[in-house]
Structure formats: C-alpha cells, structure tokens
Amino acid sequence: MRVLQVMSRPAHTxxxxxxxxxxxxxxxxxxxxxxxxxDEHDRLVGVLTDRDIGMALSRxxxxxxxxxxxxxxxxxxxxxxxxxxxRDAMRIMARHQVRRxxxxxxxxRVLGMxxxxxxxxxxxxxxxxxxEPTLLDVAExxxxxxxxxxxxxxxxxxxxxxxxx
Numbered sequence: 001m002r003v004l005q006v007m008s009r010p011a012h013t014x015x016x017x018x019x020x021x022x023x024x025x026x027x028x029x030x031x032x033x034x035x036x037x038x039d040e041h042d043r044l045v046g047v048l049t050d051r052d053i054g055m056a057l058s059r060x061x062x063x064x065x066x067x068x069x070x071x072x073x074x075x076x077x078x079x080x081x082x083x084x085x086x087r088d089a090m091r092i093m094a095r096h097q098v099r100r101x102x103x104x105x106x107x108x109r110v111l112g113m114x115x116x117x118x119x120x121x122x123x124x125x126x127x128x129x130x131x132e133p134t135l136l137d138v139a140e141x142x143x144x145x146x147x148x149x150x151x152x153x154x155x156x157x158x159x160x161x162x163x164x165x
Contacts, residue, residue, distance in 0.1 A: 001085070001086045001122065002082065002083055002084065002085065002086065003080050003081070003082050003083070003084050003085075003086055003089050003103055003114055004082035004083065004103075005086075005122070006086055006114065006118045006119070006121070006122040007082065007103045007111070007112040007113060007114045007118060008112055008113050008114070008115065008118055009103075009111060009112030009113075010111075010112060011036055011102065011103070011110045011111070011112050011113045012026055012030055012032065012035060012036075013035065013036045013037065013038045013042070013110055014026070014035050014036075014037055014038070014048070014069050015037065015038065015039070015040075015069065015070075016037055016039075016045065016046070016068060016069055016070030016073070017068055017069070017070065018037075018068060018069045019064065019065050019066075019067070019068055019069075020053050020056070020057070020064040020065075020067045020068065020069065020072065021063075021064035021065045023035050023048060023053065023064075023069055024050075024053060024064055027050055032113075033049055033050040033051075033100075034047060034048070034049045034050075034100045034113065035047070035048045035049075035069070036048075036077075036102045036110045036113075037069050037070065037073045038109075038110060041109075042109050042110070043107060043108040043109055044077060044079065044102055044104055044108045044109070044110050045073075045075065046069075046070070046073030046074055046075045046077060047073060047074050047077045047102065048069050048072055048073045048074070052072050052073070052074065053072060056071070056072040077102060078092055078093075078096045078098055078101055079101055079102050079103070079104045079108075080092060080101045080102075080103055080104075080114060081103065081104060081105065081106070082103055082105070082111055082112075086119075086122065089101060089114055090119065090138070090141040091141075093116070093141055093144075093145055094140070094141045094144030094145060095144070097144070097145045097146075098145065099115060099116045099145055100113055100114065100115045100116070101113070101114045101115075116138075116141070116142060116145070119138045119141065120138060122138075123138050
C-alpha cells in the first residue's frame with residue numbers, strides 16, 4: 001500500500017510570517033494539530049504543532065498575535081513522498097517518534113499529511129491481500145512513537161520486559 005492511498009489531503013499550510021493566532025484559529029477550525037510552514041513557492045520549510053505553540057507562548061510570555069510561525073517552527077522535518085510504501089513511512093514515524101509526516105513532492109511542495117489516525121483507518125479498510133499493514137504493524141509503530149527512547153517496554157500478557165526497538 002502506498003502513502004498516497006492513505007494520506008489526508010489537502011494539507012493546511014501557513015507561511016513563516018503567519019501570526020500564531022491565525023495558525024491556532026485554522027487548527028481549531030480544521031481539528032488538526034500540525035501545520036506545515038511553506039515559503040513563497042509553497043515549498044516546505046518547517047512544521048509547527050499545537051504543542052510547539054503552547055510551549056512557545058509559555059516560554060516567551062507573549063500573546064499569539066505577537067509571535068509568528070517562523071519564530072516557533074521546527075526546520076528539521078521528517079517527510080515522506082506519496083509513492084513511498086506505507087510500511088516505510090511507518091518506520092520513519094517510529095524511528096523519529098513523530099505522529100504525523102508531511103507528504104511532499106519532488107519539489108518539496110506539500111501534498112497532504114500522513115498521521116497515525118490515517119494508519120488506523122488504513123487497517124480498518126484494508127484489503128485482505130496480506131500486503132497492507134496489519135493492526136499489529138500499526139500498534140508497533142504507535143508503541144515506538146510513544147515510548148521514550150531510553151524506557152523499558154513491557155511485553156504483552158506476561159512476557160518479560162525488554163529494551164524498545
């Protein structure tokens with residue numbers, strides 16, 4: 001299964017100069033927690049999460065109208081392309097402990113987003129050919145995202161504890 005078959009689209013984006021108040025308004029209205037930040041050519045330059053905004057407002061003691069997306073965004077963004085295999089995207093999410101990946105084209109233009117919710121929906125609607133991710137695959141990805149890198153993961157139902165990954 002390919003990322004294109006599962007991703008959410010279109011992705012809502014903003015510019016570096018967009019005020020956080022406007023970003024929050026879009027996030028609340030669209031019920032999403034991440035906003036890709038693009039340049040004047042619509043190429044991905046960063047990403048901004050609702051958590052990033054909350055932490056920045058707390059840290060800077062400023063109101064959302066006084067900060068821009070560019071001041072808070074992360075410039076290092078893990079991405080995926082639409083033709084990539086969904087299992088590869090899941091490995092990226094697990095390795096980097098991210099719940100959402102911007103889906104970009106070869107010019108870094110944002111085409112959509114791939115989230116853990118999209119993965120769960122893919123399993124729910126999957127064709128039983130055996131090539132799509134299973135619920136176990138998605139559960140393992142979610143575990144890898146959620147467990148702190150140095151924590152000990154518990155084995156299900158009476159197994160012995162082991163190191164994650």
